[in-house]
Amino acid sequence: MDAYGFCRDMPGEIIFVYRGKITPGLVTAVAAVMDQEEQGVPVSERKRYYHVLVECLQNILRHEMEEPGTQSPLLLIHKKGGDLLLTTGNAMPRESEATLRKKIDAINAMDKERLKSEYLELLSSKGFSEKGGAGLGLITLARKSGRPLVYRFDRLDGGHVYFTLTVTL
Amino acid sequence: MQELIIEAGEKTPLIRCHPDGTIELAGKSIPENSVEYYQPVYEWLDGYVKEPNEETRIQMRLEYFNTSSSKCLLDLFRKLEPIHQSGKSSVTVYWHYEEADEDMMEAGDDYSTIVKLNFELVKTG
Numbered sequence: 115m116d117a118y119g120f121c122r123d124m125p126g127e128i129i130f131v132y133r134g135k136i137t138p139g140l141v142t143a144v145a146a147v148m149d150q151e152e153q154g155v156p157v158s159e160r161k162r163y164y165h166v167l168v169e170c171l172q173n174i175l176r177h178e179m180e181e182p183g184t185q186s187p188l189l190l191i192h193k194k195g196g197d198l199l200l201t202t203g204n205a206m207p208r209e210s211e212a213t214l215r216k217k218i219d220a221i222n223a224m225d226k227e228r229l230k231s232e233y234l235e236l237l238s239s240k241g242f243s244e245k246g247g248a249g250l251g252l253i254t255l256a257r258k259s260g261r262p263l264v265y266r267f268d269r270l271d272g273g274h275v276y277f278t279l280t281v282t283l
Numbered sequence: 284m285q286e287l288i289i290e291a292g293e294k295t296p297l298i299r300c301h302p303d304g305t306i307e308l309a310g311k312s313i314p315e316n317s318v319e320y321y322q323p324v325y326e327w328l329d330g331y332v333k334e335p336n337e338e339t340r341i342q343m344r345l346e347y348f349n350t351s352s353s354k355c356l357l358d359l360f361r362k363l364e365p366i367h368q369s370g371k372s373s374v375t376v377y378w379h380y381e382e383a384d385e386d387m388m389e390a391g392d393d394y395s396t397i398v399k400l401n402f403e404l405v406k407t408g
Contacts, residue, residue, distance in 0.1 A: 125402075138294070138315065141313075142293070153325060156383060157381075157383060157384075158381070158384045158385060158386065161346070161347055161384060161386065161387075162386055164347065165347050165386070168313050168347075168349050169349060169350060172313075172315060172349060172351070175315055187403040230393070234393060235392070237353060237354065237357055237393075237397070238357065242391055250350045250353070250354070251350050254350050255386050258386070
């Protein structure tokens with residue numbers, strides 16, 4: 115994946131680009147950058163950005179593939195129109211694609227009320243499965259964003275795909 | 284029972300649990316592995332519910348929390364449901380949120396819907 119080309123061809127203003135291993139320290143660093151950028155924005159909105167950022171990065175942390183040769187994770191934050199767009203990317207097994215597509219499509223079709231009830235249902239369900247908890251994270255993103263989650267799957271070698279997710283704020 | 288105090292970290296909240304029934308969480312909760320972090324609190328609560336105070340008050344003063352913490356918080360509240368429902372203790376959650384923070388208010392509202400304890404949303408600022 116040509117990260118530079120990807121960014122160069124991106125319309126709008128780029129605030130932050132990162133490609134590499136997601137580390138706990140990264141979240142703090144990026145949050146500081148975003149904070150600078152969004153000085154004029156009310157605190158509650160900035161908290162929302164922070165929450166979305168943390169959620170996206172921790173999602174990758176949970177599902178990151180350590181195998182050599184797979185494309186490293188990506189984080190891209192840019193402004194387009196009046197919106198702030200947060201894009202994350204990470205490699206995953208091809209088998210995960212179908213289920214993930216279904217999940218996101220279903221979430222995008224839900225209205226605010228439905229999102230809330232789905233969230234509460236998932237939250238209250240028994241069993242704590244960190245990895246399988248992708249449902250809760252995605253719903254949180256959808257709720258915080260208020261817009262459809264935009265995604266893309268690109269084929270990679272070795273039976274993997276590269277999953278890119280954009281959250282609009 | 285001993286008091287439990289867990290100091291706040293960069294990504295973890297201050298937690299204080301006192302046998303007199305006052306429990307407090309403050310700060311942010313965004314650890315990658317929240318179950319590990321909250322484990323000592325669960326264990327403390329398992330002990331507390333054997334001999335709870337007549338009144339149990341939980342002060343929630345979180346700035347924000349990630350989704351894995353949200354599950355842990357629910358489990359925390361759930362540990363106190365039996366004593367509340369049996370009448371052994373009157374348990375109230377005081378959910379503090381800043382006036383401008385709609386998301387935090389909504390989160391409190393979410394919990395109040397599914398948690399069978401007394402719930403009070405407290406607006407600050």
